[in-house]
Each structure stands twice: as C-alpha cells, then as structure tokens.
Amino acid sequence: MKNIVLIGFMGTGKSSVGKILSEKLGFKFIDVDEVIEKTTGMKISEIFSRFGEPRFRDIESEVINLITKKDSQVIATGGGVVLREENMKKLKENGVIFCLKASENVIFERVKGCKDRPLLQVENPEERIKELLNRRKPLYEKADFCIDTEGLTPEQVAEKIIERLRDGET
Numbered sequence: 001m002k003n004i005v006l007i008g009f010m011g012t013g014k015s016s017v018g019k020i021l022s023e024k025l026g027f028k029f030i031d032v033d034e035v036i037e038k039t040t041g042m043k044i045s046e047i048f049s050r051f052g053e054p055r056f057r058d059i060e061s062e063v064i065n066l067i068t069k070k071d072s073q074v075i076a077t078g079g080g081v082v083l084r085e086e087n088m089k090k091l092k093e094n095g096v097i098f099c100l101k102a103s104e105n106v107i108f109e110r111v112k113g114c115k116d117r118p119l120l121q122v123e124n125p126e127e128r129i130k131e132l133l134n135r136r137k138p139l140y141e142k143a144d145f146c147i148d149t150e151g152l153t154p155e156q157v158a159e160k161i162i163e164r165l166r167d168g169e170t
C-alpha cells in the first residue's frame with residue numbers, strides 16, 4: 001500500500017489526524033518534525049536559531065528522502081515541506097497526498113502562544129500567518145485531495161480521509 005501523506009499549514013492538525021489515521025489503517029506513523037528532532041537531538045526552534053532556515057530545509061529534505069523509501073506509512077509533514085519541489089516529487093512517487101485546510105482565524109487560535117514554531121515568533125503572528133498562507137496556497141493545492149477541517153475533530157478528519165481512499169478504490 002502507498003503512503004498516506006498529510007500536508008498543510010501549521011495548526012491544521014496533521015500530527016493529531018495522522019496518529020489516529022495510522023491506528024485506524026494499521027499503518028506506521030511518521031512525524032517528519034519528530035524524526036528531525038530525534039536524529040539531530042535538537043528542537044526545531046533550536047535548529048532554526050543556531051543554523052537558520054535553509055539548514056533546517058536541507059535536513060527536512062534528507063528526512064523526506066529517507067522515509068519515502070518505505071511504504072504503508074502515514075506521514076505527517078511540517079507545514080513548509082511544500083516549499084521544495086523535490087520533497088513533493090518524492091512524497092508523490094509512492095504516496096497519496098492529502099492537504100488539511102483551516103481558515104486563518106482557526107489557525108491563529110490553534111497556534112498562538114506556541115513557542116516551538118520559529119516562523120511565528122514575530123511581533124504580529126496573525127499577519128505572518130496571512131502572508132505565509134497566501135504565498136503557500138498554490139503549493140498546498142498540489143495535493144491529490146484537500147480536506148476542510150473546519151468544525152471537525154481529528155477523528156472526523158481521519159474518517160473523511162478513509163472515505164476518500166475508499167471512493168478512490170471503487
């Protein structure tokens with residue numbers, strides 16, 4: 001079975017949905033940010049502050065390369081994975097890509113106060129979210145399917161994904 005890949009902006013629920021989905025499907029769950037933190041022994045915010053975003057993106061691509069060698073996994077990516085075309089190409093080769101969507105307001109409510117998202121440690125995080133979302137929108141739309149998560153629990157989002165997968169089979 002192909003991998004199920006979750007992409008989408010920070011705070012759209014990729015990790016929580018991914019965990020539930022993997023249990024329902026009996027797939028292994030991989031959280032790309034977690035793999036990065038484990039292999040480097042550093043928090044994402046520390047990698048950003050010590051080495052900068054470009055180095056973080058290199059590590060992220062290395063991890064994508066490695067994990068896409070296997071299949072039957074649910075992969076929750078970091079929100080910026082779409083920034084490099086090579087990442088998306090690798091993920092698509094043996095995966096079905098689902099983009100989780102939420103409005104700017106919902107995203108802001110979910111991520112505010114979170115100290116472990118270096119890109120949002122700015123004076124006006126609300127404005128930053130808007131700006132990043134606008135820039136990344138066309139990249140997220142490259143997913144095979146988009147799921148609107150608004151008003152849904154992670155469990156319900158996981159069910160929606162399973163429904164889509166079943167529809168695809170028939």
Ligand code: S3P
Pocket residue numbers: 008009010011014033044077078079080081116117118119
């Ligand atoms: C990022 C999203 C984060 C993490 C890093 C960069 C981004 O992951 O990879 O802070 O560029 O959107 P989450 O989407 O899991 O928060």
